[in-house]
Amino acid sequence: xxxxxxxxxxxxxxxxxxxxxxxxxxxxxxxxxxxxxxxxxxxxxxxxxxxxxxxxxxxxxxxxxxxxxxxxxxxxxxxxxxxxxxxxxxxxxxxxxxxxxxxxxxxxxxxxxxxxxxxxxxxxxxxxxxxxxxxxxxxxxxxxxxxxxxxxxxxxxxxxxxxxxxxxxxxxxxxxxxxxxxxxxxxxxxxxxxxxxxxxxxxxxxxxxxxxxxxxxxxxxxxxxxxxxxxxxxxxxxxxxxxxxxxxxxxxxxxxxxxxxxxxxxxxxxxxxxx
Amino acid sequence: xxxxxxxxxxxxxxxxxxxxxxxxxxxxxxxxxxxxxxxxxxxxxxxxxxxxxxxxxxxxxxxxxxxxxxxxxxxxxxxxxxxxxxxxxxxxxxxxxxxxxxxxxxxxxxxxxxxxxxxxxxxxxxxxxxxxxxxxxxxxxxxxxxxxxxxxxxxxxxxxxxxxxxxxxxxxxxxxxxxxxxxxxxxxxxxxxxxxxxxxxxxxxxxxxxxxxxxxxxxxxxxxxxxxxxxxxxxxxxxxxxxxxxxxxxxxxxxxxxxxxxxxxxxxxxxxxxx
Numbered sequence: 001x002x003x004x005x006x007x008x009x010x011x012x013x014x015x016x017x018x019x020x021x022x023x024x025x026x027x028x029x030x031x032x033x034x035x036x037x038x039x040x041x042x043x044x045x046x047x048x049x050x051x052x053x054x055x056x057x058x059x060x061x062x063x064x065x066x067x068x069x070x071x072x073x074x075x076x077x078x079x080x081x082x083x084x085x086x087x088x089x090x091x092x093x094x095x096x097x098x099x100x101x102x103x104x105x106x107x108x109x110x111x112x113x114x115x116x117x118x119x120x121x122x123x124x125x126x127x128x129x130x131x132x133x134x135x136x137x138x139x140x141x142x143x144x145x146x147x148x149x150x151x152x153x154x155x156x157x158x159x160x161x162x163x164x165x166x167x168x169x170x171x172x173x174x175x176x177x178x179x180x181x182x183x184x185x186x187x188x189x190x191x192x193x194x195x196x197x198x199x200x201x202x203x204x205x206x207x208x209x210x211x212x213x214x215x216x217x218x219x220x221x222x223x224x225x226x227x228x229x230x231x232x233x234x235x236x237x238x239x240x241x242x243x244x245x246x247x248x249x250x251x252x253x254x255x256x257x258x259x260x261x262x263x264x265x266x267x268x269x270x271x272x273x274x275x
Numbered sequence: 276x277x278x279x280x281x282x283x284x285x286x287x288x289x290x291x292x293x294x295x296x297x298x299x300x301x302x303x304x305x306x307x308x309x310x311x312x313x314x315x316x317x318x319x320x321x322x323x324x325x326x327x328x329x330x331x332x333x334x335x336x337x338x339x340x341x342x343x344x345x346x347x348x349x350x351x352x353x354x355x356x357x358x359x360x361x362x363x364x365x366x367x368x369x370x371x372x373x374x375x376x377x378x379x380x381x382x383x384x385x386x387x388x389x390x391x392x393x394x395x396x397x398x399x400x401x402x403x404x405x406x407x408x409x410x411x412x413x414x415x416x417x418x419x420x421x422x423x424x425x426x427x428x429x430x431x432x433x434x435x436x437x438x439x440x441x442x443x444x445x446x447x448x449x450x451x452x453x454x455x456x457x458x459x460x461x462x463x464x465x466x467x468x469x470x471x472x473x474x475x476x477x478x479x480x481x482x483x484x485x486x487x488x489x490x491x492x493x494x495x496x497x498x499x500x501x502x503x504x505x506x507x508x509x510x511x512x513x514x515x516x517x518x519x520x521x522x523x524x525x526x527x528x529x530x531x532x533x534x535x536x537x538x539x540x541x542x543x544x545x546x547x548x549x550x
Contacts, residue, residue: 044330045320050433055319055519058543129522155430158325166448169441244330247404268333270545 001098002073003227007034008236010229012220013067014039014076017059018046019249020154020190021078022256024102025238027217028076029259032224036236038070039261042269044243047154048081049124049189056126060086062269064094066241074098076220078213080106080188081124084132098223105219106186106212107136113208114184118144120207122174123188125149133186146178150192157194158252167195171202179203186210194255240264276373277348278502282309283511285504287495288342289314289351292334293321294524295429295465296353297531299377300513302492303351304534307499311511313345314536317544319518322429323356324399324464331401335361337544339369341516349373351495353488355381355463356399359407373498380494381461381487382411388483389459393419395482397449398463400424408463421453425467432469433527442470446477454478461485469530515539 002009012035014025019041028037040063042048048056060082064075075097077083077090083101091099110119119142121133128149137145152170161167185207187193193211200209240261242249253261277284287310289300294316303312315338317323323331335357339350350372352358352365358376366374385394394417396408403424412420427445436442460482462468468486475484515536517524528536 044326044334046325050321050523051319051519051521125522151434152427152430152436155427159426161427166441166444169444173441244326246326247400 001227002229006230006232007032007224008036008232008234010224011036011038011070011072012074012076013070013072014078015063015067015082016041016079016190017048017081018043019252019256022253023190023193024076024078024213024216026257027213028220029235029238031217031221033235034232035224037238038067038072038241039238040066040241042243043246043249047124048079049126049154050151051126053085053126053130056082057086057089060090061093064090064099066267066269068094068097074100074220074223076216077101078190080190081126084123084127084130100216100220102190102212102216103132103188104136105215106188106210107133107140109212109215110184110186110210111137111140111142113210114142116144116183117142118146118182118184120146120148120178120182120185121188122148122150122185122192124154125151127188133188144181146181148174148178150174153195154189154191157191160251160255162194163198167198168202171195171198175199175202179207182207184208184210186212188212237262241267243267243269276502277504281505281507282307282499283311283507283509285499286311286313286347287349287351288345288347289353290338290342290357291316291354291465292323292356293318294527294531297528298465298468299351299353299488299491301532302488303495304510304513306492306496308510309507310499312513313342313347313516314513315341315516317518318521318524322399323354324401324429325426326401328360328401328405331357331360332364335365336368339365339374341542341544343369343372349375349495349498351491352376353465355465356401359398359402359405375491375495375498377465377487377491378407378463379411380490381463381485382408382415384487384490385459385461385485386412386415386417388485389417391419391458392417393421393457393459395421395423395453395457395460396463397423397425397460397467399429400426402463408461419456421456423449423453425449428470429464429466432466435526435530437469438473442473443477446470446473450474450477454482457482459483459485461487463487512537516542518542518544
């Protein structure tokens with residue numbers, strides 16, 4: 001990792017199973033406008049959250065190798081599923097690179113927010129099955145933990161059904177059982193902030209909703225400061241790589257990022273990793 | 276293609292983006308119990324229906340090449356998305372193999388069923404965007420065609436939410452506008468028969484629901500008869516290959532197939548197609 005240099009010399013590699021991880025890019029850009037970001041969205045194989053641990057680890061390893069080929073200085077795993085299932089493996093496989101996941105910052109933010117020490121976690125099937133948030137929370141002394149997989153939230157968000165009767169009914173279906181037991185709820189998937197108004201309506205004002213992406217951006221910022229990376233004027237570059245350009249990607253870019261990347265390129269990971 | 280031989284010497288290759296295509300295998304087994312079936316479910320990259328035409332064609336080509344390596348005699352594309360988008364390409368790329376898609380048999384069944392010549396088609400985003408059913412229907416003289424993409428139906432079916440308040444509300448959301456204009460509705464996705472009770476409730480008894488898988492099985496059976504393939508006693512083998520073994524695959528197998536395959540193996544298509 002570089003030290004004592006201008007922020008404009010730093011490049012952060014960010015990956016996600018799809019386009020949802022751009023919510024993390026948005027927070028990084030707000031916090032560290034001057035760094036360059038290389039984003040890989042594995043849109044050809046999205047979602048990861050319904051797949052097996054073995055397959056998620058293979059995909060996350062290929063994603064990280066791709067970003068390292070692009071000469072990034074550090075890696076941000078902007079996908080809760082990959083952070084939950086593959087982070088330990090990635091840190092072993094790519095020892096020379098600082099790798100940040102999205103689970104730990106979210107957990108710390110939730111512990112800071114809770115007053116009753118009763119915390120809820122929602123995420124994909126794979127994230128919840130891994131109990132990654134639960135393990136972190138328990139290590140920090142929290143024992144009242146309520147976990148719930150919400151597999152319909154991603155397709156709802158991607159279809160733009162973020163408010164109204166359908167998402168409300170689905171949110172009630174998932175959250176009715178846990179909402180009265182918690183005062184803090186971790187949104188353990190980058191898609192869920194899109195549904196925040198509906199989730200808030202269902203769980204009520206007394207439950208604090210935790211979006212881990214700002215805590216993750218703050219953690220990366222602290223790390224760069226510790227390496228004496230200096231802020232500079234102007235925005236860095238944002239290069240976007242996608243394994244598929246889906247028909248509705250432009251509206252999704254707008255939904256999750258809200259500004260235009262400098263470059264967009266389609267890549268085929270299997271060609272890169274083969275031979 | 277072999278001719279004048281016993282059915283037990285024939286092997287049919289079937290592929291789908293996931294496990295939904297096993298509804299087609301079920302119909303093939305009922306119609307042609309003695310043939311062997313090699314099934315490939317691309318569960319690592321499922322779904323196809325939200326992805327681009329270019330990516331769907333690449334995936335379908337890899338799936339077909341895998342089945343041909345397994346020495347099948349003919350190919351059945353049990354995925355409406357791949358049938359809609361990639362069939363022409365597959366027939367050019369694999370000229371020596373009879374390749375059957377699921378779109379044409381469904382369309383013919385619908386034309387046989389309709390009395391008002393007003394037909395609805397529901398499917399994934401990619402299937403509907405391809406207008407594959409519409410083009411076939413128009414070629415057969417049908418002009419009152421109502422198409423609707425229903426992207427939430429697949430995640431609902433996979434979560435086992437086939438009946439009740441949520442699937443009913445979602446079905447109303449998609450079908451309210453078209454239900455009064457049609458007397459026949461093509462279920463243009465192998466997952467949709469799982470939701471058939473709910474769809475029937477929403478569109479009403481007067482609309483006939485068309486599940487193309489039985490028409491497809493009948494077409495394959497006619498083809499084998501034309502090649503003088505002889506029925507024999509006993510069941511053929513069913514070999515199941517999946518690119519991922521998802522956490523909940525056993526309940527899905529039960530839901531879509533209802534009997535046990537002879538073998539189940541996990542395969543990595545990118546390793547097979549590389550180098």
